[in-house]
Amino acid sequence: MRKKWEIEDEYRKFCRNNKELALQTLRELTLTPTETGKEEQRIAYCVEWMKRQGMESVHTDELGNVIWEYRPEQEKKVLYTAHLDTVFSLEEPLEIKEDGMIWRCPGITDDTVNVVMLLMAAKYVHETEPELPCGLIFAADLGEEGLGNLCGVRALVDHYEENLCGMAAFDLYRDKMYPICIGSVRYRISAKTKGGHSFLNFGRKNAIAELAGLIGELYRFQTDAASHTTYNVGKIEGGTSVNTIAQDASMLFEFRSEDYRSLEACETYLEETIAARQSEEVQYSCELVGKRPCARETDPVQMARMTRCAQKTLKAADGEEPVCSEASTDCNIPLSRHIPAICVGFCRGGGAHTREEWLDAASVEDGMCAAAALVCRLPWMCCESRIVVRDGIEDQKEREEIRQLLELCDxxxxxxLSHRNSTSQTNWAETEEKTDGIAEYLENICSQHVVLWKEEGVVRAFMTWKDHFNCENLEAYPDSCYLTTLCVWPDYRGQGISEVMYAEAEKDIAAKFPGSRITLRTWSTNGAQEHILDKLGYGLVRRLKDDRGEGIDTVYFVKKEENDR
Structure with missing residues (x-):
């Protein structure tokens, strides 16, 4: 079953049969020159390659992005990208030096091998035609490096934005993945003065010195300690000779941060600092040469599920789970527009942006398996409608799936749960396992209000609640709506699903019983749930010491109202 995250035989078979094609494609594409803004040769190669594999509908957009869609008629879509440009120029000598399975060549891993992974994943989808909840877009895009300013993915998101429910960029290496993006703002800042002779006109403003003064002020900016925010002068030029008071000077300057508010504060500081230094003797200009936006608020559950899906899929391919980190990638654009996105690499290597760049070609087959599996799994994390609300469970399939979940979480x-007979049982002194304990418990909850979380039509989590609930331990809250049971399939934990279940139950209660207080109970060693309750605004109202055994209290909570906080 998919819950185990294994790489199914169909993926393995495809990758074994197509390994030599992938390696040959990698050789050819690596030796096809490209640079940011001059990707034409690789564009032509990818279009022709995809047509040879039968993907006749492959096309390029006005910018030059190479695009092939699977089931384009579907309203919802997931976008997969890999960038065609490298940091090297068209004149860079390209030769693959093979030392066993270690291949060395500029640009081979950033991002050529990931373009091959994208092409092979598209070939797999084209040939197998998997049943998915949405359409897929495969795009070999442009302008990811340097001052390309993410122009390729900007154009793609501009075009598909209303239909996108998720995105994955294929980039960088196998050991890490990137659900967090680093934003940056880059400027060319110039200073101009009257200038003159270094001796005869001594005392006039020197553009280089004035620019140096500006740099000193910019480097005194106090960054927000809560975010990782940096700034850097990367290049300075100007002046005429050693005995000339410089008339002009310029520099390249950037801010970086993973927090959009911090980046906005940096921009404001720069504008104010330059404005304060303007005078008749020194004129400054500030040209924006590149901007990679930070992430805005995105669906945290969907982000967690996409991240976990990618981690588990890659681990299943070769045994190692990638570590989450942060980077500036194609994902900056969708994340800045509230579209969940992750960046994933599939092969092992190193030396990015150097002429010693290398790839472990032995990792290509497992990388292909992970890429093919991931493009078919992520849509289920992004596109499927998962929440179902019921007033009781009558459907036999749902009852059986809930029973299986109860047994799994028992x-x-x-x-x-197998020691209980109801959701409001209060006597824990003589509980013991019953042959039909789960069945009794199931019958009890199936008559309650239920919130279901489904994936591919299968119940993976549920929460139940009662209305008009009264008990002596909650006498201050009569006729409350009482949350009774929360179960989440183990492979789906740690993804924020519990919080979604609480939110859906609270919404259902507010609609059906407006003004009713919401209560629940748990046990004192259930730290994970108490953390969620504190986060969601529930307060402890009663504790029954050692009620469920020595050192295990029964604790009652109520959802706080505005005047309780």
């Missing part, structure tokens, strides 16, 4: 509860 020992996570204190005491286990």
């Amino acid at each position: 020992q996570d509860f204190v005491p286990p």
Whole structure:
């Protein structure tokens, strides 16, 4: 089953049969010159390659992005990208030096091998025609490096934005993945003065010295300690000779941060600092030469699920789970527009942006397997409608799936669900396992209000609640709506699903019983749930010491109202 995250035989077979094609494609594409803004040769190669594989509808947009869509008639879509440009020029000598399975050549891993992974994943989808909840877009895009300013992915997101429910960029290396993006703002800042002879006109303003003074002020900017924000002068030029008071000077300057608010504060500081230094003797100009936006608020559950899906899929391919980190990639654009996105690399290598760049070609086959599996799995994380609300469970399929989930989660509860007879049981002194304990518990919750979380039509989590609930331990909150049971399939934990279930239950309660207080109970050693309750604004209202055994209290909570906070 998909929950185990294994790489199915169909992926393995495809990759074994196409390994030599992938390696040959890698050789040819690596030796095809490209640079940012001059990707034409690689554009032509990719279009012709995809047509040879039968993808006749491949096309380029006005910018030159190479695009092939799977089931373009679908309203919702997931976008996959890999960039065609490298940091090297068209004149860079290109030769693949093979030392066993270690291949060395400028640009081979950033991002050529990931373009090959994209092409092979598209070939897999084209040939197998998987049943998915949405359409897919495969795009070999332009302008990711340097001052390309992410022009390729900008054009793609501009065109498809209303339909996109997720994106993955194929970039960088196998050991890490990037659900967090680093934004940057880059400027060319110039200073101009009257200038003159260094001796005869001594005392006049010197553009180089004035620019140096500006740099000193910019480097005194106090960054926000809560975010990782940096600034840098990367290049300075100007002046005429050693005995000339410089009339002009310029520099390249950038800010970087993973927080858009910090980046905006940096921009404001720069504008104010330059404005304060303007005078008749010194004129400054500030040209924006590149801007990579930071992430804005995105669906945290979807981001967590996409991240976990990628980590588990790559681990299943070769045994190692990638570490989450942060980078500036194609993902900056969708994340800045509230579209969940992750950046993933599939092969091992190193030396990016150097002439010693290298690839472990032995990792290509496993990388292909992971890429093919991921493009078919991510849509289920992004596009499927998952929440179902019921007033009781009558459907036999749903009842059976809930029963399986109860059995799977049985020992996570204190005491286990199989030792109970109802969701409001209060006597824990003589609980013991019953042959039909789960069945009794199931019958009890199936008559309650239920929130279901489904994936591919299968119940993976649920929450139940009762209306008009009264008990002596909640006498201050009569006729409350009482949350009784929350179960999440183990492979789906840690992705924010529990918080979604609480939110859906609260919304359902507010609609059906407006003004009703929301209550629940748990046990004191259930730290994960208590953390969520604190985050969601629930307050402890009663504690029954050692009620469920020595050192295990029963604790009651109520959702706080505005005047309680």
